[in-house]
Amino acid sequence: MNKLALFGGTPVRETAIPWTSTMGEEEKAAVVKVMESGNLSVFLGRAGEQFLGGPRIKEIEEMFAGKFGAKHSISVNSATTALHTALAACEVGPGDEVLVTPYTMSATASAILMNNAVPVFVDICPETYNLNPKEIGKWLTPRTKAIMVTNLFGLPGNLPEIIKIAKQHGLYVIEDNAQSPGATIVGKQAGTFGDLGIFSLNYHKVIHSGEGGIILTDSDKLAYRCQLIRNHGEVIVDDLNDDDTVVLGSNYRMTELHAAIGIEQLNKLDGFLIKRRALADQLSRGLKRFSGLEGVTVPEGYEHSYYVYPIQFNQDIWTIKRAVFAAAMKAEGFPLGEGYVRPIYLMKLYQHKRVYNQTHYPFSFIGQPVQCYQKGICPVAEEMYEEKLITADVCRLPYTARDIEDFLTALEKVWQGKEELRAYEENSLPCS
Numbered sequence: 001m002n003k004l005a006l007f008g009g010t011p012v013r014e015t016a017i018p019w020t021s022t023m024g025e026e027e028k029a030a031v032v033k034v035m036e037s038g039n040l041s042v043f044l045g046r047a048g049e050q051f052l053g054g055p056r057i058k059e060i061e062e063m064f065a066g067k068f069g070a071k072h073s074i075s076v077n078s079a080t081t082a083l084h085t086a087l088a089a090c091e092v093g094p095g096d097e098v099l100v101t102p103y104t105m106s107a108t109a110s111a112i113l114m115n116n117a118v119p120v121f122v123d124i125c126p127e128t129y130n131l132n133p134k135e136i137g138k139w140l141t142p143r144t145k146a147i148m149v150t151n152l153f154g155l156p157g158n159l160p161e162i163i164k165i166a167k168q169h170g171l172y173v174i175e176d177n178a179q180s181p182g183a184t185i186v187g188k189q190a191g192t193f194g195d196l197g198i199f200s201l202n203y204h205k206v207i208h209s210g211e212g213g214i215i216l217t218d219s220d221k222l223a224y225r226c227q228l229i230r231n232h233g234e235v236i237v238d239d240l241n242d243d244d245t246v247v248l249g250s251n252y253r254m255t256e257l258h259a260a261i262g263i264e265q266l267n268k269l270d271g272f273l274i275k276r277r278a279l280a281d282q283l284s285r286g287l288k289r290f291s292g293l294e295g296v297t298v299p300e301g302y303e304h305s306y307y308v309y310p311i312q313f314n315q316d317i318w319t320i321k322r323a324v325f326a327a328a329m330k331a332e333g334f335p336l337g338e339g340y341v342r343p344i345y346l347m348k349l350y351q352h353k354r355v356y357n358q359t360h361y362p363f364s365f366i367g368q369p370v371q372c373y374q375k376g377i378c379p380v381a382e383e384m385y386e387e388k389l390i391t392a393d394v395c396r397l398p399y400t401a402r403d404i405e406d407f408l409t410a411l412e413k414v415w416q417g418k419e420e421l422r423a424y425e426e427n428s429l430p431c432s
């Protein structure tokens with residue numbers, strides 16, 4: 001084998017494969033059509049025809065509901081505002097606790113704080129990286145109102161089991177499906193298991209419109225509340241003489257332009273997924289020849305949508321630390337994600353418990369908290385973050401079978417060079 005690129009050898013790939021947009025002629029034409037119509041948004045924050053938006057908004061909502069199999073779809077301007085809306089629709093507020101995985105984008109848990117409720121973090125399964133239903137019991141209190149499940153990396157969480165527990169305890173389930181459009185469990189779409197499911201159309205997700213979000217629900221009441229929250233609901237309930245609904249709205253409206261792009265992207269989702277899954281299958285097969293690198297685990301009956309491809313690194317078998325392995329792979333032209341995200345409760349926001357000002361609200365509102373966010377509460381998530389998990393962004397488009405082959409070649413090269421890397425690690429990391 002050649003000399004490692006980290007030590008001056010020729011890299012397997014001279015340059016990392018650049019980010020490429022999946023935008024095509026269809027999206028461009030759709031945008032031009034909206035521009036020519038002159039109606040870039042049709043929403044008005046008052047009761048009436050325009051309260052629910054314009055033609056593209058209605059179209060993208062119908063398409064999402066139809067495609068994934070939900071009664072209602074509500075478009076918003078991001079998955080983050082979708083999460084805020086979904087929780088507010090469930091009347092999550094001060095004094096409530098919401099169970100959530102610590103191994104997700106910060107927005108999943110921030111949405112709880114933004115509703116003045118308190119996140120309680122539930123550890124993950126080491127095989128799927130998703131919330132472990134067996135860990136739920138120890139964090140339940142009379143204040144628990146909902147469970148938020150992130151379908152991480154493209155794989156649905158154990159939703160059948162989690163929903164069973166939620167039903168027993170009268171809890172809402174909200175699915176953060178930002179990373180997993182088109183993933184399924186026994187044919188049923190991720191994002192349609194919970195009371196509400198949210199999707200992202202942010203530019204680095206599987207399909208996108210630059211920015212955007214979608215909420216799905218089968219509940220008429222929750223859908224109505226989401227529509228109110230998206231568009232200044234406090235005015236609308238007055239207009240409608242709806243004295244039963246308590247709601248604080250905002251402006252989370254999607255534009256006609258973003259809806260038009262999202263419609264075209266949704267049309268392409270199945271094609272994107274076929275390609276992503278083919279790349280992932282090739283990578284999974286290739287990884288079998290390496291010890292100390294565990295490819296993705298997809299439970300029986302589940303289908304993954306491969307937003308990223310997770311790999312578990314075993315530093316005992318490789319005899320080098322993950323950071324050194326990743327540095328060697330990066331030099332070969334394949335930058336890797338190391339550990340995904342810090343478990344959320346270790347962020348300063350939670351350690352200091354300062355959200356809005358110098359008070360500790362909403363934590364202080366709870367009295368005796370069930371969780372103090374100390375290190376060690378979710379050991380599996382911490383271990384994945386600190387030493388085991390690697391994410392490979394090689395299943396996105398326009399990657400090809402050739403790129404996966406090169407990735408495997410780079411792995412082989414790094415494996416062959418691990419003695420040298422160990423010596424390098426000993427010299428460069430004397431204190432670790």
Ligand SMILES: *Cc1c(COP(=O)(O)O)cnc(C)c1O
Pocket residue numbers: 078079080081104105107108150176178179199200201202211212213
């Ligand atoms: C990207 C992401 C979000 C936020 O999506 P935006 O549309 O950028 O607001 C939320 N949750 C998860 C799991 C994500 O990956």
